[in-house]
Amino acid sequence: MLEEGGRIPYDKCIYALGASCFVPPFKGVDKKGVFVTRTVEDFEKIRRAMAAAHHAVIVGGGVIGLEMAHELNQLDCHVTVLEAAPRVIGRLIDEESAELLTQIICERGIEIHTGVQIAGIEGEESVSGVSLSDGTVFPADVVIISCGIRANIQPALQSGIQCDRGVLVNSYMETSLPDVYAAGDCIQGDSINPGLWRYALRSAQTAAKNAVSEREKEEFIPLPETVIMSVADTSLFICGSTEIQEGTRTEVIREKNGKQKVFKVNRQPGAAVTYEKRFYDHKGLKGAVLIGDLGSLAEVKSKIEGR
Numbered sequence: 001m002l003e004e005g006g007r008i009p010y011d012k013c014i015y016a017l018g019a020s021c022f023v024p025p026f027k028g029v030d031k032k033g034v035f036v037t038r039t040v041e042d043f044e045k046i047r048r049a050m051a052a053a054h055h056a057v058i059v060g061g062g063v064i065g066l067e068m069a070h071e072l073n074q075l076d077c078h079v080t081v082l083e084a085a086p087r088v089i090g091r092l093i094d095e096e097s098a099e100l101l102t103q104i105i106c107e108r109g110i111e112i113h114t115g116v117q118i119a120g121i122e123g124e125e126s127v128s129g130v131s132l133s134d135g136t137v138f139p140a141d142v143v144i145i146s147c148g149i150r151a152n153i154q155p156a157l158q159s160g161i162q163c164d165r166g167v168l169v170n171s172y173m174e175t176s177l178p179d180v181y182a183a184g185d186c187i188q189g190d191s192i193n194p195g196l197w198r199y200a201l202r203s204a205q206t207a208a209k210n211a212v213s214e215r216e217k218e219e220f221i222p223l224p225e226t227v228i229m230s231v232a233d234t235s236l237f238i239c240g241s242t243e244i245q246e247g248t249r250t251e252v253i254r255e256k257n258g259k260q261k262v263f264k265v266n267r268q269p270g271a272a273v274t275y276e277k278r279f280y281d282h283k284g285l286k287g288a289v290l291i292g293d294l295g296s297l298a299e300v301k302s303k304i305e306g307r
C-alpha cells in the first residue's frame with residue numbers, strides 16, 4: 001500500500017529499504033550546522049556549509065567518520081573526531097592497528113579523542129561547539145554525526161512483519177510474512193549485518209533467487225567482511241575477523257622484496273607506512289589488516305574467503 005493511496009499487487013515482494021543514520025539523542029542535535037552522512041543531499045548540504053567553516057567536529061570515529069575527517073581536513077578546516085569507544089574503527093580492527101591508524105591521521109593535523117562522552121551540541125540557532133561530560137568544549141561551525149546506522153523497519157512493522165533491530169529473516173531471506181523477502185542493510189539474520197555493500201548485495205541475490213525459484217532454495221552465506229578505505233593519503237584494507245579471542249595468534253609482518261620480515265612500525269611523522277597484521281585461529285588465517293602497501297590484498301583475501 002502506498003502512502004499517497006493505491007496498492008501495487010505482488011506475487012513476491014522484496015523489502016530492501018536500507019538503513020538511516022543513527023543520531024544519538026544529544027541535546028542540540030537539531031541545531032543548524034549539524035549533519036548526517038547517508039544520502040547525496042546530506043553531502044551536498046555539508047559541502048555548502050563547509051564553504052564558511054573553520055572548525056568541524058565529527059562525532060563517531062568509524063570508517064565513514066574518518067573518511068569525512070580526512071576530506072574536511074583537506075579544505076583547510078580544523079577537524080576533531082570524537083569517539084565514545086576506546087579506539088577508532090573499534091568494531092573492525094584491533095588495538096595496535098587502530099593506534100597506528102590514529103597516529104597516521106593525527107600527523108595530518110586531525111585531532112582524535114577516544115573514550116569520550118558527549119554532553120551536547122552547543123550554540124543558539126546554529127552550532128558553536130560540542131561539549132563533553134567533563135566540561136571540555138570543542139568549537140565547531142559544522143558537526144557531523146557519524147554514529148552508525150539503524151535499519152528502516154517502520155513500513156515492515158506496520159505490515160505485521162516481525163522485526164527486532166532489523167527485519168527478521170531466515171537463511172533464505174524470507175520474512176515472517178509469506179512471499180515477502182528482505183535484503184540489505186535493513187535485515188537481521190543469523191550473522192551480524194555489517195551495513196556493507198557486499199553483504200547487502202549477496203543477501204539481495206539470495207532473496208531474488210529464492211523469490212523466483214522456490215523449489216531450489218538457496219541459503220545465504222555471507223562472505224567475510226572487507227573494508228577498503230583511504231584516509232590521510234594512506235590505504236587501509238581490513239578483511240575477516242580481527243577479534244583477539246582465546247586461541248587467536250597474531251603476526252605483524254611487512255613484505256619487502258618478496259621476503260616477510262618482522263615489522264617495526266616507522267613512527268617518524270610523515271613517513272610512508274607499510275603495515276600488515278594477520279590473525280590466525282586453529283583453522284588458519286581468519287583476518288588481516290593492511291595499512292599503506294596493499295600488495296598482499298588479493299592473497300590474504302582469497303585465503304580468508306577460502307577457509
Ligand SMILES: Cc1cc2nc3c(=O)[nH]c(=O)nc-3n(C[C@H](O)[C@H](O)[C@H](O)COP(=O)(O)OP(=O)(O)OC[C@H]3O[C@@H](n4cnc5c(N)ncnc54)[C@H](O)[C@@H]3O)c2cc1C
Binds near residue numbers: 038185
Ligand atoms: C557514505 C557511505 C559510504 C559507504 N561506503 C561503503 C564502502 O566503501 N564499502 C561498502 O561495502 N559499503 C559502504 N557503504 C554501505 C553501503 O552503501 C550499504 O551497505 C548499501 O548501500 C546497502 O544497500 P541497501 O540497498 O540495503 O540500502 P540503501 O542503499 O540505503 O538503499 C535503500 C533505498 O531504499 C529507499 N527507501 C527507504 N525508505 C523507503 C520507503 N519508505 N519507501 C521507498 N523507498 C525507501 C532509500 O531511499 C534508498 O534508496 C557506505 C554507506 C554510506 C552511507
